[in-house]
Amino acid sequence: MAAQFNLADLFEIVADKVPEREALVCGNNRSSFAELDAGANQMAHYLAANGVKAGDHVGLYMYNCSEYLEAMLACFKIRAVPINVNYRYVKDELLYIFDNADMVACIHHREFIPAIADVRSAAKTLKLYISVADDSDADLSSIDAVDYHTAREGQNKNRDFAERSADDYFILYTGGTTGMPKGVMWPHENVFFAAMGGGGHFSPLGACEKPEDIASRVTENPLRGIALAPLMHGASWWYACIQLLAGNTLILNHQRSFNGEAVWQIVADEKVNAVQIVGDAMAIPLLDALVDNEDRWDLSAVFNVGSGGAIFSEAKQEAFKKYFPNVFITNSFGSSEGGQMGMDNGSKKTASGLGNVTRTDFMDVIVDADGASPRHAELGESGIFARAGYIPNGYYNDPEKTAKTFIQVEGKTWLLTGDEAKLESDGSITVFGRGSNCINSGGEKIFPEEVEDALKAHGGIFDALVVGVDDERWGSRVSAIIQARKGVDLNLDNIQEHCRQHIAGYKVPREIHLIDELPRAPSGKPDYKTAKKFAESGKGAVA
Structure with missing residues (x-):
């Protein structure tokens, strides 16, 4: 059978080229490419034997673990569709995704059995439960679940699967900042090129032209990269696939909570070369751990710190450079719907905005004004950051949101990311941030992310959100x-004086509110709605 731009096909080609190379490390669990492939084959055979067919949806409701990636590959091998379930979701969100996603099976950590029992009635098609052991003693029989390793044991390790398609789906549920989760429908080929660089991240040969090319993109000296975010998030899942499809060694953060000291210990023990974070929410505790533990770890193997999926402020990028002066800092722009839409190394071309990316035939600014047909922006004009070409096929079970996000411009389908952007006079694109959070003050447009970037450069501020x-x-x-950082007293005058050194006067906060912990959505993204209510209430106001 001819190989396709299918993630299972691509992984098998890599596993055959470097079978004995270490593929995956998660805590005490270590797997070679051959072992990871064999385990995925066994789970694939178990799923197929229990009625899971091509196109069926399988929920992955787990913390980071080796079984997560093994189960994902198992789904791909039989053309089933893995569905990420956010373990931070509470009952209403779980009810929604269990109903909306049409899952037939769910692979989950044992501690989630009570939560599943509470919402399983919403999933009319869900019949098969496979439980990954943890420290809990939840009763498997309460949902008729089978232990993961018991299910896998004795299954066929061989590949005797049907031919796959480049159009097979992975569905990524994303919470965004408002509303219930949306299932982004990514065909394998599209996500491979849009979010994974087409296999060309670590090779001078660039992106693959045909599936078999993935073997030639495997380098002789594998890189060791750590994914710090939960695999349930797109940025971490994509990074994991990038590493595995390059024949590199992927290290997972197996901790249930994010602890800077524990992370640096893993990085030192595993001699990690590349550290992948998700914005300032991870950068801040990592930097604090370095400050509090000078010279504790040997981190000399690190040569890249990269971020994707959230704002990585300029101040935090500069702070990393102080500890790793020779490290390459990367900041990727993208989204669950857009994949990787560009990369900024911290050298912004303009004083405003979050960074710049290159305009191409498939990356542009679209003007979508009410009452007028959508069109491409002219030089100097602002609009919505958009992508064409390798994009998703829409949102699962949501034609209304699909129609609003995927639009036609001059006969081509464009994805509107929701981020405001400007087409600069030199043809580059400056990205500002989520337009729905934009503040209009006296006719001036102010993007919260830009003000937050300025605030986070203040030594007394741990983290910040900005609302109108x-x-x-x-x-x-x-x-x-x-x-605020512990023991630090902040006042409005001090904050305003600091901000005026970084941003125009009209963008400077007119009021500040101190809070013990910034609100975040179950997805981990900033909860601007709750933050705005806090500000409107007057709580924590400081003169």
Whole structure:
């Protein structure tokens, strides 16, 4: 059978080229490429024997573990569709995704059995439960679950699967900042090229032209990269696939909570070369751990710190450079719907915005004004950051959101990311941030991310969110919700003076509110809605 741009086909080609090379490390569990492939084959045979067919949806409801990636590959091998379930979701979100996703099977950590029992009635097609052991003693029989390793044991390790397709799906559920989760329908070929560089991240040969090319992209000296975010998030899942399809060694953060000291210990023990974070939410505790533990770890193997999936502020990038002066810092722009849409190394071309990417035939700024047909932006014009070409096929079970996000412009389908952007006079694109959070103050547009970037450069600020609150004169005024560092006293004058060194005066916060811990959605993304309510309530206000 001819290989396709299918993630299972591509992984098998890599596993055959470097079978004995270490593929995966998670805590005490270590697997070679041959072992990971054999385990995935066994689980694939178990799923197929229990009625899971091509196109069926299989929930993955787990913390980071070796079984997560093995189960994902097992789904791909039989053309089933893995569905990421956020383990932070509470009952209402779980009810929604168990109903919306049409799962027929769910592979889950044992501790989630009570939560599944509470919502399983919403999943009319869900019949098969496979439980990964943990420290809990939840009763498997309460949902008729079978132990993962018991299920896998004795199954066929060989590949005797049907031919696959480049159009097979992976569905990535994303919570965004508002509303219930949305299932982004990614064909394998599209996500391979849009989010994984087409296999060309570590090779001078660049992206693959045909599936078999993936073997030639495997380098002689494998890189060791750690994915610090949960695999249930797109940025971490993509990074994991990038590493495995390059024949590199993937290290997972097996900790249930994020602890900077524990992470650096893993990095030192495993001689990690590349550290992949998700924005400032991870950068801050990692940097704090370095400050508090000078010279504790040998981190000399690290040569790349990269971020994707959230804002990686300039201040935190500079802080990493102090500890790793020769390390390459990368900041990827993208989203669950857009994949990787560019990379900024911290050298911004403009004083404003989050960074710059290159305009191409498949990356542009679209003007989608009410009452007018969508069109491409002219030089100097602002609009919505958009992508064409390798994009998803829409949202699962949501034609209304699909129609609003995937639009036609001059006969080509474009994905609107929701991020405001400007087409600069030199043809590059400056990305500003989520347009729905944009603050209009006296007719001036202010992007919260830019103000947050300035705030986080203040030594006394641990983290910050910025929202607009109603103002009688200006329409909206800039309000900052700040989580201060322990023992630090902050006041409005000090914060404003600091911000004026980084951003224009009209963007400077007009009020600050101190909070013990910044609100975040179950997805881990900033919860601007809750932050705005906190500011509007007047709580934590500091003069």
